[in-house]
Amino acid sequence: MTGYDDDISLQPFLQRLAQLVALTEDESEAIRGLEFELVSIPRHRNVIAKGETPSYLYAVLDGWAGRYSLRPDGTRRITGFVVPGDFCGIHAVCHSPLDHAIVALTDCVIAKVSLGQLEQLVARFPVIGRALWHAKLVDEAILRIWLLNSSDAFRTLAHLLCEFEARLHPGETSGSRQFQLPVNQEHLADALGLTPVHLNRVLQRLRASGVIDLSRKVLTIPDINELRKAAHFDCSYLHAPTPLQHPVTENTL
Amino acid sequence: MTGYDDDISLQPFLQRLAQLVALTEDESEAIRGLEFELVSIPRHRNVIAKGETPSYLYAVLDGWAGRYSLRPDGTRRITGFVVPGDFCGIHAVCHSPLDHAIVALTDCVIAKVSLGQLEQLVARFPVIGRALWHAKLVDEAILRIWLLNSSDAFRTLAHLLCEFEARLHPGETSGSRQFQLPVNQEHLADALGLTPVHLNRVLQRLRASGVIDLSRKVLTIPDINELRKAAHFDCSYLHAPTPLQHPVTENTL
């Protein structure tokens, strides 16, 4: 490990993979033992620029990043959020350039793991390769949900907030929530394909309906199931851990 | 090979993979030699239902299929088209159920290849595993483009037609085109997230601008580059073969 702070580890990345497949102690240990280079990326700077083919996997340990592309008219569309535990850059195993850019939405702490090392790890533990596949499938499922929702601003916004909640607090099923939402209304608008003005009005409708409060970048959800109902949110597409996840089919060696 | 017609082979599937990575004769031969079960799926029937975890890879040899989900209000959103050479069902390698359904938009001829056999193939020829990854990345890139375009109906429709052209005729760069477009306006509307009525009007604007003609399910493009210009289409996201593709980086053994 080459991190400049011994407290910083790949734990969030490991947890993310462990949500998707059952890992043995050996496998977990191998992931924890990966060498990585720790980088801090300040807000507004690209993690990976469009067209890049990096030779590292970027595991985000802290902070939020966003995937985005620019339209012909210069406006931006955010096509996905990257939260702690998520990774990006895996496209490079295909020697293919990234078709979009990934920008730090907040200051980020990121672990760079060489793809060569990752390939060795996958060769030794195929289940880790399957976890990476699984994570990609979740990314794809999220994109499909965004397309599906795109017809109704109110529901889409509620759904996106549910997505944040589910990704930040996987496995929790009911009750209230309060957490940092380190993005501003312009980010949300760019993610939903709305103008900031319209997003603001939709957000106020959501607040008025009592299912959320959002101020000073703190999102408060009095009852997560009320919000989910408003959003018609079904978390199964995220493949998050639930009490009934990973039954007997997964071979745990 | 267990097909009931010796003329029918995995050739379209092989071609698709060969677009994404450089394959040796051995590797191509191994793909051609896969055992498969040939199935015919009539129009309107599901290829894979939502929630299914099949034990086969479905390689579409002929016909068009569509990925779709239903909204809470019962309306449909098509989130992707599956054309000859494409495959689906690979999510099952993660033992995860499909989060959407795949329906035959026309009568389809599909080769079912067992996932076990596929895994053996990938174990023997890792480059084939990378081709499958690459194909998934292209699926993802297409979803991102759909999200990116979703703000402008005219451009989105033009872009979708460019996507069809590029996927059906990869590598061709200029000139005119004429090919079957076996979907109706309702399908296009469901794919673009528009109502059929509005799609019809946008389609007429496209026709009036002279870049396409579409009647009786035959799409005519007098000049593909004119259409691409109208759509702001850049085919690189599809990773289709171009004269400069696959330079020295790919290890061809």
Added chain:
DNA sequence: CGCCCTTTTGAAGAAAATCAAGGGCAGTGG
């Protein structure tokens, strides 16, 4: 305090949905 960034409000205009009805065309059956 004054500045910048972000959120909020208002009013007018454009884009798309909705509702409703008519038209073309292929296939079917008398």
Added chain:
DNA sequence: CCACTGCCCTTGATTTTCTTCAAAAGGGCG
């Protein structure tokens, strides 16, 4: 041969949603 039927495409009128343009109000921070 012609009428009938079903499917798809097309058109018109109206309403809703979202954008655009413009400006004001907070809030954090030097």
